[in-house]
Each structure stands twice: as structure tokens, then as C-alpha cells.
Amino acid sequence: MEGTNLTLKDLPVQPAPPVMPWREFADWIRMSQSHDIVWGWIRHGYIPSHKVGKHVVVNVALLTSQLLEQEWTL
Template sequence: MEGINLSLKDLLSPPPVMPWREFADWIRMSEEHNIVWGWIRNGYIPSHKVGKHVMVNVALLTSQLLEEEWTP
């Protein structure tokens, strides 16, 4: 991907929140921003509006995904 320089540190310790478009790029959906926006709009990805910006709650999403993996 052009323009996205991710280090190992970025992958191992993501920020607790990030702008939704940056999140879409981070999960390699830069060509599919509309899909990511739909996930946010439908409540599949936890988010919070801060002023005019929609931020993805990466910490909560990670926690939810890890919890689902361990639920029998």
C-alpha cells in the first residue's frame, strides 16, 4: 500500500481511538471506505463522534473480538 508506513509497534499497540478513514486504511480497506463506513453506521464497529469527527474505538473493538474468540 502506498502512503501507509506501519511499523511493528503500530501493529502491536494501536491507539485506543483513531479517525474512521485512518482505521479503514489501517485494516487495509482503503479502497473500500464505503464498506467500513457502513459497518460503523450499522453498529458493527464501535465508534464515537468527537465534534465533527467520527472516531473508531479500537480498544473496545479489540476487546470485543478477543472476547468472542474465547466464548464457547
């Protein structure tokens, strides 16, 4: 991969589901080696989530909306 210039156009595009199990979300954002970090984000409320029975799902639709509403300054 060294020396390769990838852009967003080069990545496969899959539409985001409105909610997904938190571990699948961690894999989806390429944090599969850091599930404990993602779980911490959820516990501290940085990522919108909801408990359904004994399962925790991430509200991807709300997270996307929140991120799009933020002003980004570099």
C-alpha cells in the first residue's frame, strides 16, 4: 500500500444502516482491534446508542446527522 494514493472514490460504498450492533459498528469504522475504545465512547455518550434487550446498538443515522451538523475547522 505504500506509495498508493487512495481516495474516497476508490473505496467500496455501502449505505450505512440506521442502527447496528456496537461490535459491528466498531468493525465498520475499522476499529476491530480496539473494541474496548469504541465501547468507552459509547459508555461516555460520545456515540449515540440504545439498549435493545441485552444488546447495545449504535444509532448510525443520528451519529451521521450530528457529524454533518458540526462545523469543521482545520
